Amino acid sequence: MTEIDESKTLKPTKTERREKFTNLSDIEIKRLYTPGDIKDFNYDIDLGTPGKYPFTRGAYPNMYRGRLWTMRQFAGFGTAAQTNTRFKFLLEHGTTGLSVAFSLHTIYGYEADDDEALGEVGKEGVSIDTLKDMETLFSGIDLSKISTSMTINAPASILLAMYIVTAEKQGHTADKLRGTIQNDILKEYIAQKSWIFPPEPSMRLIIDTIEYCAKYVPQWYTISISGYHIREAGSTAVQELAFTLADGFAYVEAAMKRGLDVDDFAPRLSFFFNSHNNFFEEVCKYRAARRIWAKRLKNKYGAKKVESMRLRFHTQTAGVSLSAQEPENNIARVTIQGLAAVLGGTQSLHTNSFDEALCLPTEKAVKIALRTQQIIAHESGAADTVDPLAGSYYVEWLTNKMEEESEVYFKKIEALGGVIPAIKANFFQKEIASASYKYQREVEARDRTIVGVNDVQLREPCATPLLKIDENVAREQIENLQRLRDQRSNEKVQAKLDALKEAAKGTENLMPYIIDAIREYASIGEVMATLKDVFGVYVEDSIF
Amino acid sequence: MGEKRKIKVLVCKPGLDGHDRGAKVIARALRDAGMEVIYTGLHQTPDMVVQTVLQEDPDAVILSMLSGAHKALCPVIMEKLKENEIDDVLISVGGIIPDEDKPFLEEHGLKGFYGPGTELKTIVEFVKNNLKR
Numbered sequence: 001m002t003e004i005d006e007s008k009t010l011k012p013t014k015t016e017r018r019e020k021f022t023n024l025s026d027i028e029i030k031r032l033y034t035p036g037d038i039k040d041f042n043y044d045i046d047l048g049t050p051g052k053y054p055f056t057r058g059a060y061p062n063m064y065r066g067r068l069w070t071m072r073q074f075a076g077f078g079t080a081a082q083t084n085t086r087f088k089f090l091l092e093h094g095t096t097g098l099s100v101a102f103s104l105h106t107i108y109g110y111e112a113d114d115d116e117a118l119g120e121v122g123k124e125g126v127s128i129d130t131l132k133d134m135e136t137l138f139s140g141i142d143l144s145k146i147s148t149s150m151t152i153n154a155p156a157s158i159l160l161a162m163y164i165v166t167a168e169k170q171g172h173t174a175d176k177l178r179g180t181i182q183n184d185i186l187k188e189y190i191a192q193k194s195w196i197f198p199p200e201p202s203m204r205l206i207i208d209t210i211e212y213c214a215k216y217v218p219q220w221y222t223i224s225i226s227g228y229h230i231r232e233a234g235s236t237a238v239q240e241l242a243f244t245l246a247d248g249f250a251y252v253e254a255a256m257k258r259g260l261d262v263d264d265f266a267p268r269l270s271f272f273f274n275s276h277n278n279f280f281e282e283v284c285k286y287r288a289a290r291r292i293w294a295k296r297l298k299n300k301y302g303a304k305k306v307e308s309m310r311l312r313f314h315t316q317t318a319g320v321s322l323s324a325q326e327p328e329n330n331i332a333r334v335t336i337q338g339l340a341a342v343l344g345g346t347q348s349l350h351t352n353s354f355d356e357a358l359c360l361p362t363e364k365a366v367k368i369a370l371r372t373q374q375i376i377a378h379e380s381g382a383a384d385t386v387d388p389l390a391g392s393y394y395v396e397w398l399t400n401k402m403e404e405e406s407e408v409y410f411k412k413i414e415a416l417g418g419v420i421p422a423i424k425a426n427f428f429q430k431e432i433a434s435a436s437y438k439y440q441r442e443v444e445a446r447d448r449t450i451v452g453v454n455d456v457q458l459r460e461p462c463a464t465p466l467l468k469i470d471e472n473v474a475r476e477q478i479e480n481l482q483r484l485r486d487q488r489s490n491e492k493v494q495a496k497l498d499a500l501k502e503a504a505k506g507t508e509n510l511m512p513y514i515i516d517a518i519r520e521y522a523s524i525g526e527v528m529a530t531l532k533d534v535f536g537v538y539v540e541d542s543i544f
Numbered sequence: 545m546g547e548k549r550k551i552k553v554l555v556c557k558p559g560l561d562g563h564d565r566g567a568k569v570i571a572r573a574l575r576d577a578g579m580e581v582i583y584t585g586l587h588q589t590p591d592m593v594v595q596t597v598l599q600e601d602p603d604a605v606i607l608s609m610l611s612g613a614h615k616a617l618c619p620v621i622m623e624k625l626k627e628n629e630i631d632d633v634l635i636s637v638g639g640i641i642p643d644e645d646k647p648f649l650e651e652h653g654l655k656g657f658y659g660p661g662t663e664l665k666t667i668v669e670f671v672k673n674n675l676k677r
Binding site for chain 2: 107110120123360433437440441444542
């Protein structure tokens with residue numbers, strides 16, 4: 001091997017644009033990477049064959065040569081009937097999996113006519129109150145043939161119950177169902193903030209769904225352990241990687257504590273990552289994530305099955321990277337981000353629409369976003385061979401570096417007593433707030449260029465047509481809910497809620513009780529209120 | 545000392561929206577600019593916002609809203625402030641506010657809209673130059 005003089009590759013020269021080049025995790029990037037940067041590199045140990053431990057090169061042996069990633073566009077707004085129409089539009093244009101965005105009142109478990117829901121009904125996602133809405137949402141869509149991802153956390157068990165009963169009414173048993181509930185409460189306390197109960201009872205509900213699905217809904221992904229929101233809240237790529245995997249370890253430990261065998265539930269855990277603009281940093285993040293997870297599951301948690309060690313993930317391009325100025329430029333950003341996800345080996349992908357810094361996406365923008373994925377899949381050649389960036393000195397060095405920096409974070413979290421104590425000490429929240437403030441300062445100091453935002457003087461007025469949510473949505477949803485309250489047996493609903501309440505006081509698995517209440521058309525608000533009576537609610541420190 | 549009192553700003557997250565990155569970044573920037581900043585935290589109802597304004601007596605309030613609930617929530621907040629005879633506080637909005645909604649919000653007495661890409665120094669200057677007292 002040629003001896004490389006490291007000092008030559010590090011020293012800046014007058015001919016370079018900047019004194020120092022750093023990525024979004026503040027890792028300094030050298031001018032040139034050479035074999036000297038990966039001196040101890042061992043192909044079999046560090047990378048291995050795709051589809052085999054430690055999975056650095058990919059979750060499966062032939063990756064996209066076998067089957068392309070699932071093109072899964074997140075959608076939901078207005079009433080269930082409106083979103084049902086958007087789902088059918090997406091399916092007609094070649095989307096291969098559904099992904100439901102819920103209205104904020106649903107996410108927080110309030111009925112549409114609750115005071116807390118004022119102004120929020122159907123704005124950020126589809127408004128769901130009861131099983132009736134769920135039946136409308138999937139009307140004409142065969143639930144045994146499609147996989148559905150639901151972005152729902154605190155009330156995840158309730159929405160899963162509604163999905164199971166909706167399928168039952170279509171004539172399908174639960175073992176036929178494929179999909180994902182996000183069900184990742186830890187990142188809610190850390191970043192996304194749609195928590196309801198305190199951490200401990202929240203973890204109980206999650207382990208209840210894991211246990212229930214292992215028995216009755218075996219093809220369901222029970223948690224989508226999410227870095228997406230951590231990144232959107234302002235973390236760096238390394239923080240996203242480390243905090244997400246730390247959350248993953250916490251779920252594994254909690255389920256093992258319940259007495260479950262790691263190989264019975266770990267294969268149904270999945271991940272959800274962000275894809276931001278720094279192309280190589282993102283690719284390396286995914287590669288490092290697979291390797292870290294595989295090592296931990298095997299060495300620390302004693303997993304035996306290869307499926308337990310195999311990290312699979314969904315990716316969404318970074319909403320926070322989209323600019324409101326010259327919004328068409330976002331199409332180029334999303335293309336780079338989508339390509340990074342594919343070269344990092346994602347199992348499914350959502351590409352953002354270019355108008356999302358302005359409004360919920362219009363139909364035209366949604367179509368371009370989906371077309372972007374199809375162009376990557378069919379025209380770029382990126383899907384023709386597995387992990388084509390492997391072996392690059394830079395890529396392997398950066399993958400190692402991100403793993404090392406994550407290990408430093410794991411030690412810090414452990415020193416604080418684990419993820420939940422670290423949340424209570426505001427550790428993650430402070431790390432993220434500092435990183436996002438630093439980034440914003442760099443952008444304003446012009447240390448980082450955002451094209452069309454901080455590099456131009458002239459600004460044209462925005463002429464992008466926006467999607468507007470009709471203010472009548474709330475009225476319609478509330479009328480539907482009130483009509484339903486008259487039609488169902490309120491006596492039966494109350495009996496089921498009472499049974500749920502009793503069970504919540506003990507240690508039984510709550511899923512069967514929730515399903516029973518949902519079947520009688522109990523609303524999400526009623527089920528959540530029942531559980532709040534027993535579990536209480538979480539209160540966050542307002543730090544900044 | 546005879547020095548001028550620090551400008552006091554209340555940063556609020558009304559409604560259920562949990563996107564607090566912008567609110568926290570703005571809160572820090574105002575603090576770094578020498579202002580006294582109070583951040584309410586999430587999920588503030590209009591009544592909670594008004595109660596905090598009464599207790600803290602800020603010179604300016606910034607409502608951070610990204611969920612699209614601004615047209616429903618802002619008029620209620622402004623109405624309740626008026627009922628409590630609060631009319632000398634600058635009330636601005638940060639977040640995703642479409643241009644066409646701005647005249648409606650201005651009619652209700654809001655002034656200053658900080659959309660995506662607004663620089664922190666612009667916000668600091670706006671607050672300094674538009675105080676009502």
